[in-house]
Amino acid sequence: MSRKPYIREVPKTSWFFRQPRYMRYMAREVTCIFIGAYALLLVVAVKRLAQGPDAFQGFLDALHSPLGVLFNLAVLVAAVYHSTSWFNVTPQAMPIQRGEEFVPGKMIVGAHYAAWAVVSLIVLIWGV
Amino acid sequence: MAKSNKPIVWGLFAAGGTVTAFVTPALALITLFAAMRFSPGMFTYEHLHAFAANWLGKLIIFGVIMLSLWHAAHRLRVTVHDFGVRSDLVVATIVYMIAAIGTVSAIFSLLSIR
Numbered sequence: 255m256s257r258k259p260y261i262r263e264v265p266k267t268s269w270f271f272r273q274p275r276y277m278r279y280m281a282r283e284v285t286c287i288f289i290g291a292y293a294l295l296l297v298v299a300v301k302r303l304a305q306g307p308d309a310f311q312g313f314l315d316a317l318h319s320p321l322g323v324l325f326n327l328a329v330l331v332a333a334v335y336h337s338t339s340w341f342n343v344t345p346q347a348m349p350i351q352r353g354e355e356f357v358p359g360k361m362i363v364g365a366h367y368a369a370w371a372v373v374s375l376i377v378l379i380w381g382v
Numbered sequence: 383m384a385k386s387n388k389p390i391v392w393g394l395f396a397a398g399g400t401v402t403a404f405v406t407p408a409l410a411l412i413t414l415f416a417a418m419r420f421s422p423g424m425f426t427y428e429h430l431h432a433f434a435a436n437w438l439g440k441l442i443i444f445g446v447i448m449l450s451l452w453h454a455a456h457r458l459r460v461t462v463h464d465f466g467v468r469s470d471l472v473v474a475t476i477v478y479m480i481a482a483i484g485t486v487s488a489i490f491s492l493l494s495i496r
Contacts, residue, residue, distance in 0.1 A: 266466035267465055283464065286453065290450070290458060293447055296409075296446070300447070300495075301487060304434075304492070317413065317416060318417055323418055325417075330410040333402065336399075336403060337403040337406070369404070374405075374408040377405055377412070380424070381408075382415055382425070
């Protein structure tokens, strides 16, 4: 045991400003705040839906505000960033082997983007 | 403590990350349109109530909400640590508590829609 162990100075709260790679990591992680806030909005929406037409109309009226538009816009941006960052690492998260060869990463990512497009289309046709 | 709850929360995080990656952008676009009063009539009480009255609709809504909540809770726990907060037990208790309350609230709301 050395008496003066080397301890690298790392700023606890601002370490991720040092490198673009760390910034991208933090941006990816911070999307969860928007995903979570949006899930809570859905919890409220379902609650108002259960309370009846008037309560749900009140929810829609509250949503129809500059803050409501801004919030949904922010969630949309964060959610798209979450999707792309999530799908781009799928070859590392679940490599697929066919015989001796691994399926190329581009194919796995591409398949996810294609499925994302199909699912989005279905959801939009259902909800708009 | 011999047992760890890590597989459970990590499983929910991974499942939630996948589900939200597929559906949340489109859902946010729908509610953005609704917030802008730009919905040609589908994001209405009648349409959504009919969807939630069906058991399959209930299951889909529950799955999306529950997985979104637990995905965000687990990732927020780690992110708060990355921002320099080291009291993990307090943070974990708060974020998982919020996710649990949201999950239970969604269950009660959905069950009362007939």
